[in-house]
Amino acid sequence: xxxxxxxxxxxxxxxxxxxxxxxxxxxxxxxxxxxxxxxxxxxxxxxxxxxxxxxxxxxxxxxxxxxxxxxxxxxxxxxxxxxxxxxxxxxxxxxxxxxxxxxxxxxxxxxxxxxxxxxxxxxxxxxxxxxxxxxxxxxxxxxxxxxxxxxxxxxxxxxxxxxxxxxxxxxxxxxxxxxxxxxxxxxxxxxxxxxxxxxxxxxxxxxxxxxxxxxxxxxxxxxxxxxxxxxxxxxxxxxxxxxxxxxxxxxxxxxxxxxxxxxxxxxxxxxxxxxxxxxxxxxxxxxxxxxxxxxxxxxxxxxxxxxxxxxxxxxxxxxxxxxxxxxxxxxxxxxxxxxxxxxxxxxxxxxxxxxxxxxxxxxxxxxxxxxxxxxxxxxxxxxxxxxxxxxxxxxxxxxxxxxxxxxxxxxxxxxxxxxxxxxxxxxxxxxxxxxxxxxxxxxxxxxxxxxxxxxxxxxx
Ligand SMILES: [Zn+2]
Numbered sequence: 050x051x052x053x054x055x056x057x058x059x060x061x062x063x064x065x066x067x068x069x070x071x072x073x074x075x076x077x078x079x080x081x082x083x084x085x086x087x088x089x090x091x092x093x094x095x096x097x098x099x100x101x102x103x104x105x106x107x108x109x110x111x112x113x114x115x116x117x118x119x120x121x122x123x124x125x126x127x128x129x130x131x132x133x134x135x136x137x138x139x140x141x142x143x144x145x146x147x148x149x150x151x152x153x154x155x156x157x158x159x160x161x162x163x164x165x166x167x168x169x170x171x172x173x174x175x176x177x178x179x180x181x182x183x184x185x186x187x188x189x190x191x192x193x194x195x196x197x198x199x200x201x202x203x204x205x206x207x208x209x210x211x212x213x214x215x216x217x218x219x220x221x222x223x224x225x226x227x228x229x230x231x232x233x234x235x236x237x238x239x240x241x242x243x244x245x246x247x248x249x250x251x252x253x254x255x256x257x258x259x260x261x262x263x264x265x266x267x268x269x270x271x272x273x274x275x276x277x278x279x280x281x282x283x284x285x286x287x288x289x290x291x292x293x294x295x296x297x298x299x300x301x302x303x304x305x306x307x308x309x310x311x312x313x314x315x316x317x318x319x320x321x322x323x324x325x326x327x328x329x330x331x332x333x334x335x336x337x338x339x340x341x342x343x344x345x346x347x348x349x350x351x352x353x354x355x356x357x358x359x360x361x362x363x364x365x366x367x368x369x370x371x372x373x374x375x376x377x378x379x380x381x382x383x384x385x386x387x388x389x390x391x392x393x394x395x396x397x398x399x400x401x402x403x404x405x406x407x408x409x410x411x412x413x414x415x416x417x418x419x420x421x422x423x424x425x426x427x428x429x430x431x432x433x434x435x436x437x438x439x440x441x442x443x444x445x446x447x448x449x450x451x452x453x454x455x456x457x458x459x460x461x462x463x464x465x466x467x468x469x470x471x472x473x474x475x476x477x478x479x480x481x482x483x484x485x486x487x488x489x490x491x492x493x494x495x496x497x498x499x500x501x502x503x504x505x506x507x508x509x
Contacts, residue, residue: 050105050400053346055278055301056202060402063300065269071102071109072268074260074298075156076277079116080140081125084147085321086336086351087274087307087314093340094304094405095272096153097446101399104445111156112263114256115141117163118249123238133239137161146494147324152333152447158263162255166241169250169258172292173230173243181291182230184245185221189231194224196287202301203279210279228284230254253284260298261289271298275305275346276313305348314351327356334367334448335360341405341446366413366449369420373435376423382433391415391437395445405446412442412449464495468504471497 050063065071075095078088102109116122117137126133141161148155162169173189176182181195193199193207200206211225219229229251234240240247250258260268266289273282282301289297307314314321327336330353339359343349382388391411398407415434422430443449467486474483487497496507 051402052300052302053402055275055303056298058204061300065107066267066299069107071107071270072264073099073109073111073270073272074256074264074268075111075113075271076256076273076281077113077115077159078140078144079119079121080137080144081119081122082140082316083143083323083325085314085316085323086309086327087321089151089324089327089336090307090340090345090349091272091274091304092148092151092153093337093447094345094403095302097341097405098272098302098345098403099156100154100445100447101403105396109157110264112158112160112260113156114259115144115159115161116252116255117141117161118239119252134163137163147328150328150333151324152337152450160259160263162250162259165255165259165262166250168262169254170231170241170243172258172261172288173250173254176230176288176292179291181288183223185219186233187219187221188229188233188248188251189245190222190227191230191284191288191291192223193226193228193287196291198290199226199287200283202286203283205279205283228253228280230288253281254288256281257285257288257292257297260285261293266293266297267295268298270300270302272302273304275303278303302345304345305343307349307351309351322351322353331356331360332363334363337447338363338409341409341448344406345403362413366416369416369423370435370439370449373419373423373431376431378428378432378435380432382429382436385433388433388437392441395442399445408442408446409448412438412446415442464490464506468497468506472504 051060052063053060073095075091078084084092099109099111115137118133122133122136126136129136173182176191177184177189180192182189182191184190200210207226231243231245231248231254232251233246233248238249240249260271271282271285278301286297309322310320312318312320324336335356336359339351339356340349342359395408395411398404398411401407415438419431419434419438422428422434439449439451443451467490471483471486474480474486490497490506494508498505498507
């Protein structure tokens with residue numbers, strides 16, 4: 050399998066450190082708002098990449114963090130008049146709701162920065178001892194000029210960086226590119242004890258510490274959006290390699306940006322389209338299909354019109370699948386040469402720098418094949434195509450996945466059971482309990498409505 054490694058700038062054969070096991074870290078969201086389609090892209094891309102590694106027989110240990118302390122979170126908390134932890138807890142819960150609806154499987158570990166402050170302090174102390182960090186009155190900084198390989202990942206020279214980059218202004222720093230490891234707390238901000246001052250960790254050090262603590266000093270893949278290459282990933286790498294003297298992540302994978310209304314989709318520019326709205330209007334398969342139709346390294350244009358077109362294509366697929374399901378045919382096809390040929394094509398596409406557009410096109414070719422086979426009364430062919438779509442490739446891409454659908458059916462059944470129980474309680478005039486059921490369901494976005502036909506529900 051070949052992947053493009055940002056570190057070397059080349060497409061390289063992927064060989065994990067430990068045979069059969071892949072250790073992988075993906076930078077997760079800063080939790081102060083709902084996620085948007087720009088955030089959905091790395092989530093879907095690396096979810097499918099992980100599924101594919103598993104399909105190829107690897108055991109994957111995946112970590113995705115939550116940045117749960119940050120200026121943005123503190124600002125939001127001040128705006129709302131609540132504490133930052135409430136903001137973080139709220140948007141972690143909202144993240145799960147969207148991630149689940151988008152069919153993103155949870156990683157093996159989802160560490161939160163605030164759970165790692167003790168480890169972060171210890172590692173900053175070691176960096177200070179080794180001479181890679183220094184203290185000023187505003188906090189502790191990484192001494193960029195002490196780390197020779199600074200700029201290796203982003204392919205930038207220090208001189209050019211000073212000229213072009215947005216750097217933190219702080220007159221106590223020795224050098225403009227030095228970045229904070231520990232920030233002295235301002236009055237009223239959440240803070241933790243440290244040997245320097247009460248304060249909180251900088252953004253870059255948290256990912257270094259959580260990845261090294263969970264995956265080890267060297268691990269296989271570090272992934273994220275290409276806007277993180279500099280300074281975030283460059284700084285993560287500098288800290289880790291200064292600390293251990295070893296290669297930090299061996300392969301770096303970066304996805305391209307999502308463009309919307311002529312600009313990068315981002316919260317800071319305000320041009321966002323939330324995942325929640327996208328899912329509500331167009332559904333999971335449409336959004337995943339749109340994301341996977343683009344090679345992960347290319348920029349991706351987003352518009353509602355485009356997403357609506359993908360959703361129409363998805364509906365046509367469902368019509369073909371339902372038509373087959375209505376025939377009542379169930380079975381497992383033989384792994385004949387046609388089967389093998391499709392599997393080989395699928396693997397060939399994804400082994401080539403994770404070319405999901407080709408993999409998705411194979412899926413759509415199979416849908417055409419299924420439709421044709423049904424027209425021609427070719428039962429064996431139809432079974433083969435159906436099986437490849439829904440049981441072989443669908444679960445890898447998270448598209449038209451039979452397992453996902455089973456979960457939804459089970460959820461519907463559970464809601465119906467609750468509605469029945471509520472009805473029984475009402476007949477016994479136990480209104481406090483029946484109201485409790487209605488309120489609890491409402492909290493998770495399921496609204497009950499009593500009609501003359503009985504109780505109906507809508508999902509937000
Ligand atoms: Zn990170």
